[in-house]
Amino acid sequence: MPPPPGQVGAGSPSTSQRLASIRVCIGSATLRYSRGRVEMASRSRPTEFQRAVAAQRRAAEAAKRQQARDTEQERKEQVKQYEQRRTAEAARLTADAERRMAALNGVLAAALAHPPAGIDFAALRKHPPAMPIDLGQDARPLTAPAWADFEPARPGTLGRLLGGDARHARERAEAERRFAAAVDGYQAAEAARQRRVTEARRMHAQRLAAARAEVDAHNASMDRFAAGVRDRDRHAVSRYFQMVIDQVQDPAGFPSHRLAGYVPESTLLALEWRLPAVQIVPDQRAFRWVKTRDEIVGTARTAAEIRRAYQNLVAQIALRAVHTVFTTGRLSLVNTVVFNGIVEVIDPATGQTVTPCLITLRANREQFTELVLANVDPVACVRKYFAADVSPHPEELQPVQPVMEFKMADPRIIDPVDVISQIDKRPNLLELTAKEFEHFIHNLFTRMGFDTKVFSASGDGGVDCVAYDPTPIRGGKYVIQAKLYTKTVPPTAVRDLFGTMQHEGAKSGILITTSGYGPSSYEFANGKPLQLIDGSGLLAICKDHGIPARIVPIVK
Structure with missing residues (x-):
């Protein structure tokens, strides 16, 4: 038990001792507190290593932020380049379509700027080869x-x-x-x-x-x-103009098949020209890139625009062909050109290959020399000036009737002047009388499927034969005149036939001769329901229907 207050027990520390002990404790606590402060202060001040680590951390964070900015900038640049590429692609497609249309619209202009040179016979000759011997x-x-x-x-x-x-x-x-x-x-x-x-x-x-x-x-x-x-030989002149038209250059994608046939009796050259299909006209006028859909979209041409562009193209091809013949012809070999433009395509209705004629015209040299081709509207020119028949719907393969079938002039099919006539047993039409020739024509049209009637010699009103086509809708009455001639049929015969046809109320008039026609006759017949069949055409029809015939001048 503790001693009472005021008493100090034996062995108990004195007050001074306790005070001294308290002071020591206070001093120790103060020392520890000071050391703690020192240690805390020491810990609060960063070392060089800590500063370096912090700097590296800050640098890494800055680099990361910069990399993110660079990545975003690169992404934006890639997006920008992609947009530029797509826009440029659309512009390229537009330029291609425009260049294609310019080439199609410039077919005639290109021919006028660089006319064909024709055929140089001297250049066709060969020279003996230089063949030095090597021992x-x-x-x-x-x-x-x-x-x-x-x-x-x-x-x-x-x-x-x-x-x-x-x-x-x-x-x-x-x-x-x-x-x-x-x-x-x-x-x-x-x-x-x-x-x-x-x-x-x-x-x-x-x-x-x-x-x-x-x-x-x-x-x-x-x-x-x-x-x-x-000498105006049929085969030689046909070959000459075949070489001429084969020199004509077309834009890419055009067919190259062309044929030339010469009829010396009429100084006429028939051309059969393979045309490109209507798909040659670009169906898109321009292109643009739609960003929201990431899609290149074209601005389509209407069906009417494509039809007009295609009609303009075929009209240019026809005028260019006629221009080529008349500017390269030698010795005025050709006074009349017949052009038939055909296209070879698959008929979507039948799946079969068809070759409809989409443009046909007949032009003579005198007519053509009056033209200023650089200033004409091709479609208006062929339709109004040459009375050409142009398909109103070429995209539907709607054909027109040729003014003259090419086979009537094809030298590979018919040669009216037979050089071996002494052993040729085919009947020579020039040996017939005029009346026998009329009956021959009557038989020919009967073989062709017409209902025919031969008129009597007197009071025939200029009609030798009347033929009726029994085909529904497109059938009708035809008046026929036959001219057993060795000289060119005069234009008056063509005019008389037209008057007779109108008087008889016939659908068409057909004039058939063993000789030929002049340019004036063809010019008068243009645009009228008249068919002029010369000696070559007559023999072609005969051969087509299995009737043996030849036309050989009789030497007296």
Whole structure:
């Protein structure tokens, strides 16, 4: 138990001791507090390492933020480039469509700017080939062996004293043997070389002669060709203009099939020209990129626009063809051109290949020279000036009736002047009387499927035969006149036929002759329901219907 207040028990610390102890405790606490403050202060101040780590962390965070900004900028740049590419792609498609349309619209202008040069007969000739002979190593004679290369050296004085003469004699004999063998080998080799040279020269002469003979034959053929063109030979002139029209250059995608047929009786050239299909016209006028859909969208041409563009194209092709013929024709070989433009396509209704005629016209030289082609509207020109028939709906393959079938002028089908007439048993139409010729035409149209009637010689009103086409809707009455002529039919006969046709109320008038027509007759017939069939056309029809016939001038 503690001592009472005021008393100090034995062994108890005194007040001074307790005060001293309290002071010591307070001092220790103060010291610990000071050390803690020091340690806390020490811990609150960063070291160099900590500062470096912090700096690296801040740098990494800054780099990360910069990388994010760069990535975003790169993404934006990629988006921008993509948008530019798509926009440029749309612009390229638009430019392609515009260039394509410009090429289609400039077919005639290009031909006027660079007219065809025609055919130069001199340029068709060949020159003898330069064929130098190459003998190779055999061209040089062989080198003959020389005795000096074999002869042994003579021994000196000392050598002779030591028996050199005998050794030299033996060496000389061996050298002479080797020399003689070398001479024999040389002579045999040289003889063989000379035989090879002789054979090589013979073979070369044969090749040279064959090449020159080929050149001579070609040149003779070209001379006959040129003479045939000057003489208005059907095959030669057809070939000449075939070569001319084959030179005409078209834009890409056009067919190249074309045919030319010459009718000397009428100085007429018929052309059958393969046209591109209507799909050649770009169906899109322009293109743009729609960003929201990421899609290139075209601005389509209407069906009417495509039809007009296509009609303009075929009209240009027709005018260009006629221009080519009249500007390259020699000696006024051609006074009338018939152009039939056909297209070869698959009929979507039947799946079969069809070749409808989409434009047909007939033009004469005098008409054509009055044109200023650089200023014309092609469609208006062919329709109004040449009375051409142009398909109103080419996209539907709606055909027109050719003013003259190409087969009536095709030299591969018909040759009215038969050079072997003495052994040809086909009847010569020029040997018929006028009345017999009328009956021949009557039989021909009957064979063709018409109901025909021959008029009597008196009071026929200019009608030799009337033919009725029994086909519903497109059938009708045709009045026919037959002219057994050896000279050109005058234009008055064509005018008379037109008047007779109108008087008879016929659908069409047909004039058939064994000769031909002049440009004035064709010009009058343009745009009228008249068909002019010359001698070549008549024979083509006969052959087409299995009727043997020929037209051979009678020599009196």
